[in-house]
Amino acid sequence: MQGVELRVFRGIPYAAPPVGELRWKPPQPVSAWAGVRSATEFGARCMQLPLFQMEFRSRSMSEDCLFLNVWTPARASGEKLPVLVYFYGGGFAAGDSSEPRYDGAALAARGMVTVTVNYRLGVFGFLALPEMARESPHGAAGNYGLLDQHAALRWVRENIEKFGGDPDKVTIGGESAGSVAVSAHMASPLSRGLFARALGQSGAAMGPLTVWSPDDARTAAEHFQEKMKAASLAALRSMPADVLLAGTGPKEKPAFLFWPSVDGRFLTQSLEATYEAGSQARVPLLVGSNSHEAPHTMVLDQHPPTPQHWRATLKRIFGPYATDVLALYPGNDDDEVRRSATSLASDLFISHATRRWVDAHRQTGGSPVYFYYYTHKRPQKRHPEAGQLPEDGAVHSAEIKYALGTLGLSNRFVWRPEDHAVSRIFSGYVAHFVKTGTPNDPSLPKWPASREERGGLLRQQIAVETKTITDLDAPRHSLLRRYFEANPQLYRDRRR
Incomplete structure (x- = not known):
C-alpha cells in the first residue's frame, strides 16, 4: 500500500x-458557506471529561463539534469505491474522530473511502x-x-460520490461504544437503507449493555436536572457547557453517566425485541471480542x-447461581482462578453482550x-507505567490499531514484526x-461464516497463528443470560 496517493478532508x-x-435537539442541516472552505484541520472534539488516556489531534473541545473526516484515493471523482464509516468508542462519554488509532489512511490506501465521525457525548x-x-x-x-x-450517514449517502465513494456500498463500523452504536443502527428504523454491511468490535446494546428504558432515561435526567438546580430545560440550556460537563464529574468516578435509550424514534423498542423478531437490518456482520476485555481484579x-477467594467472590456476586458459575468458570488453583476471573470479568463487561x-x-x-476472537497480546509500552497489571x-480496544492498520501512528508501544503481521491479516x-x-481474500487464512459445528460455534481466532476454532x-x-434475566435491575445498575 506504500505510494498510494490520498486526498484527506478534515x-x-x-x-x-x-x-x-x-442544544438537546436532533441535528439540523448545516448552513452553506461561500467560497472554498479549508479542510486541513480536524474539527473540535465534543464536550467530554478526560476519562481515558486518549490521544487527540483536534486542537480544541467545543459543543460545536459535528464534523467528519474523509480519506479517499486520489482518483477520478466519478469512481465508485466502497466506504467505511467508523464511530469511535469511549462509553458514549469520551472519544474523538481525530484519534490516531482511527486514522483512515491505511484502509483508504487499500482502495476504499474511509470516514470518521464526531457525535455528541455524555449529558450533551x-x-x-x-x-x-x-x-x-x-x-x-x-x-x-x-x-x-x-x-452523518445521511451526509455520506448524499455526498460521498463526490469523494469517489459508492453510497450503496457503505459499511458502518465501530469499537466499544462505537460497536454498541452499530448494533443500534441495525435495529433503528431511521437508519435502514443507509448501509450495506456492519462491523462491530467488542460491544452491543444487549444483555448487560442493553439500552435504557424510557423510565430509566427520564429518572437519570431528572436527577441530573435536580443536581444542577435547574427549574426548566431553558435554564439548563442557558448554562455554559463547561458547567454542565463539570456537573457530571468528578472524572475519576462520574456521578452521572448517560446511555442510549428507547426514545420512540431512533429506537422504538429494545434491541433484543427487534432482533428476536428479525426486524433488524439484514446485512452481513463482522463482529467479535478480545480475550482480555477486563482484568481479573474487576471481579x-x-x-x-x-x-x-474465588468461591467467596462468586457467592457474593451470584448468590444461588454461584455453584453453576463455578462449574463454568473453574478455580482449582491460583492460575486457573486468574484465567477464569479474567474470562468472567470480560464476559460481564462486554463479551457476553x-x-x-x-x-x-x-x-x-x-x-x-x-x-472473531482476538487474542494477540500487544507489546511492551515504550515507557511502562509503574504498578500496571500484566495483560x-x-x-x-487493543485490536483497533491492528484492524485499521494504524500501528505506525503510535509510538507508545515497541512494535515487533509479529504485530505488523497480525495487523496485515486483521x-x-x-x-x-x-x-x-466477506472477509475472505485468497491471501488470508480462510474465515468461514459462523455456524454450529462440532458442538460449538465456528469462530476465527486472530493472532500470529490465525485459524478457525x-x-x-x-x-x-446461556447461564449469564438466565442470571441477567432473573436480575433485570442489574441492567440499570451497570450503567450507573
Missing part, C-alpha cells in the same frame, strides 16, 4: 452547531428529559449522539486469585455473521469485508 461540518436552542448526547419530548414533533427525547451519527477486587449480538443476528438476520491477553479482513461483504462457551453465555 473537519467537514455535517450538521449545524448544536448550541443555544439547538443522551440526556432525556420529559420537557425535551414535549417540544419534539416526534415526542422523543435523548439519543442525540446516535441521531448525530444518523445525520476479585484486591483479593488474591486463590480458590478460596457481543455474543448475544452474534447469536441474535445469526439466528434471525438472514445474512452471514463472521465471528493476560488482548485487552479492550486489516486485510476488514478491507475485504468492506469491499465485498470451535467456540464452546455457549453454556457460559
Whole structure:
C-alpha cells in the first residue's frame, strides 16, 4: 500500500452547531458557506471529561463539534469505491474522530473511502428529559449522539460520490461504544437503507449493555436536572457547557453517566425485541471480542486469585447461581482462578453482550455473521507505567490499531514484526469485508461464516497463528443470560 496517493478532508461540518436552542435537539442541516472552505484541520472534539488516556489531534473541545473526516484515493471523482464509516468508542462519554488509532489512511490506501465521525457525548448526547419530548414533533427525547451519527450517514449517502465513494456500498463500523452504536443502527428504523454491511468490535446494546428504558432515561435526567438546580430545560440550556460537563464529574468516578435509550424514534423498542423478531437490518456482520476485555481484579477486587477467594467472590456476586458459575468458570488453583476471573470479568463487561449480538443476528438476520476472537497480546509500552497489571491477553480496544492498520501512528508501544503481521491479516479482513461483504481474500487464512459445528460455534481466532476454532462457551453465555434475566435491575445498575 506504500505510494498510494490520498486526498484527506478534515473537519467537514455535517450538521449545524448544536448550541443555544439547538442544544438537546436532533441535528439540523448545516448552513452553506461561500467560497472554498479549508479542510486541513480536524474539527473540535465534543464536550467530554478526560476519562481515558486518549490521544487527540483536534486542537480544541467545543459543543460545536459535528464534523467528519474523509480519506479517499486520489482518483477520478466519478469512481465508485466502497466506504467505511467508523464511530469511535469511549462509553458514549469520551472519544474523538481525530484519534490516531482511527486514522483512515491505511484502509483508504487499500482502495476504499474511509470516514470518521464526531457525535455528541455524555449529558450533551443522551440526556432525556420529559420537557425535551414535549417540544419534539416526534415526542422523543435523548439519543442525540446516535441521531448525530444518523445525520452523518445521511451526509455520506448524499455526498460521498463526490469523494469517489459508492453510497450503496457503505459499511458502518465501530469499537466499544462505537460497536454498541452499530448494533443500534441495525435495529433503528431511521437508519435502514443507509448501509450495506456492519462491523462491530467488542460491544452491543444487549444483555448487560442493553439500552435504557424510557423510565430509566427520564429518572437519570431528572436527577441530573435536580443536581444542577435547574427549574426548566431553558435554564439548563442557558448554562455554559463547561458547567454542565463539570456537573457530571468528578472524572475519576462520574456521578452521572448517560446511555442510549428507547426514545420512540431512533429506537422504538429494545434491541433484543427487534432482533428476536428479525426486524433488524439484514446485512452481513463482522463482529467479535478480545480475550482480555477486563482484568481479573474487576471481579476479585484486591483479593488474591486463590480458590478460596474465588468461591467467596462468586457467592457474593451470584448468590444461588454461584455453584453453576463455578462449574463454568473453574478455580482449582491460583492460575486457573486468574484465567477464569479474567474470562468472567470480560464476559460481564462486554463479551457476553457481543455474543448475544452474534447469536441474535445469526439466528434471525438472514445474512452471514463472521465471528472473531482476538487474542494477540500487544507489546511492551515504550515507557511502562509503574504498578500496571500484566495483560493476560488482548485487552479492550487493543485490536483497533491492528484492524485499521494504524500501528505506525503510535509510538507508545515497541512494535515487533509479529504485530505488523497480525495487523496485515486483521486489516486485510476488514478491507475485504468492506469491499465485498466477506472477509475472505485468497491471501488470508480462510474465515468461514459462523455456524454450529462440532458442538460449538465456528469462530476465527486472530493472532500470529490465525485459524478457525470451535467456540464452546455457549453454556457460559446461556447461564449469564438466565442470571441477567432473573436480575433485570442489574441492567440499570451497570450503567450507573
